[in-house]
Amino acid sequence: MSKTRVWIVLSVAMLSTLTVYGEDSVDNWPTWRGIDCTGISRDGDPPIQWSETKNIKWKVELTGDPSNSTPIVWNEKIIFQTAVKDDKNASADLYQFNLVCLDRETGNPLWEKTVTQAVPHQGHHRDHGFTSFSPVTDGHYVWAYFGSRGIYCYDLNGNKIWEKNMPKMDAQFGEGGAPALAGDALIAVADHKGDSVIYAFNKHTGDVIWEKARDEDEITYSTPLPVEVNGKLQVVVNSWNKIISYDAQTGDVIWECGGPQRNAIHSPVIGDGVIYCATQVDTHIMQALKLNLTGDLSQSGGILWQNKNAGTPDIPSLLLYKNRLYSFWEFNEEISCYNPANGQPYFEKQQLDEMRKIYASPVAAADRIYCTGRNGVTYVLKASDQFEVLAVNKLDDPIDCSPVIVGEELYLKSKKHLYCIVESH
Secondary structure, X not given: OOHHHHHHHHHHHHHHHHHHHOHHHHHOXXXXXXXXXXXXXOOOOOOOOOEOOEOEEEEEEOXXXXXXXOOEEXXXXXXXXXXXXXXXXXXXXXXXXXXXXXXXXXXXXXXXXEEEEEOOOOOOOOOOOOOEEOXXXXXXXXXXXXXXXXXEXXXXXXXXXXXXXXXXXXXXXXXXXXXXXXXXXXXXXXXXXXXXXXXXXXXXXXXXXXXXXXXXXXXXXXXXXXXXEOOEEXXXXXXXXXXXXXXXXXXXXXXXXXXXXXXXXXXXXXXXOEEEEEEOOOOEEEEEEEOOOOEEOOOOOOXXXXXXXXXXEOOOOOEEXXXXXXXXXXXXXXXXXXXXXXXXXXXXXXXXXXXXXXXXXXXXXXXEEEEEOOOOEEEEEEOOOOOXXXXXXXXXXXXXXXXXXXXXXXXXXXXXXXXXXXXXX
16 A cells, blocks of 8 residues: 555544544544544654653652543643542542543642542442543533543533433443543443443533433443544444444434444544454454444445454554554453454564553554553554564553653553653753
8 A cells, every 4th residue: 555545544534533523632632542532643752762760751649549541631731530538438438539630731730629429339340440431521621421420521620510410330340431522412321231321412511412222231341432424423332242333413323233342341443434343252353344334234245354363452442553453462462463454464462571461552653652561561663564662661650541642742640640751851
């Protein structure tokens, strides 16, 4: 494929979601996967090397449970979610569920709001706390989903705009995910071992635009993916039983594709009218699906290709960058790279020896891939058909949140700290 063709592919992928987040989002990181919901920073150029003593602009200590809430960035503000146990109340496990805003230049707190207090009705997975959610912003407001504890809208100065109760979910390993913006609709999925529902709220008022029952009886952690196809906004949701695309205005199902999705934690990615998704429970299948069809894609020729022996992920999402599709093997420290045109590998299951497991999704900028492991190690790889390590960087804290890139800055949120990493001048 020519360089011109590669650029066209990437441009289509980005433009399909800029209609959702706006041109102002280009120099920001409004969702946990950035402006195009695929983990790519178009103009970013963060450092290649860092350590606890090198290229650290600031490092701030975090309070609360070990939150896996990946931060978002808008202009001078960094925002994420936490849950803080109220130690003054010895009679119950009362938690404050907070929305936190820090100053991007210094890491100092700008505001912190307790959106609600509650005694959680269930526990969580041992690897995270009660806030494995990330907020989303359009530059005017920020929306924070806390699962069974509700969904909340604030302005960027910390003033509450609206709140909405959500159904109490039955989730064996805890709750998590993120909402998504699709035009004036805020999309939130409540899949669990009960009556699962997808909601579209008016982002300004919190009024329900539509809600649809879902034939799902397992928790979904995957973030809905908004995409414009032929002038119409769709919302694609990866689920346990199938992947479904909804009309963002009405909630009507546009298309679906059944099969072994299973364990819906990671989110799909898009490019050039194609959506790429994967599964790793029982089978390891990677699929490319056409976006411009309706009905059952498995019956209408909507599956462009399937790789039934791919190195597919458990928790980290796929990354589509420079016409290459990157994927981790389950949550192991083994990365593969595939041709998105046919699913054939450029390289497979290359070991990142100094990393110990991976929950974070990979991100990309400046022809580089950034992969962060649970032991605080980040590999920087060259975006290439060949596996090439540019640097291996080590921080002291374990990290499960995905990296964030804005301009020359890289943000890494560990269990205990938030780091701002930038080249020293």
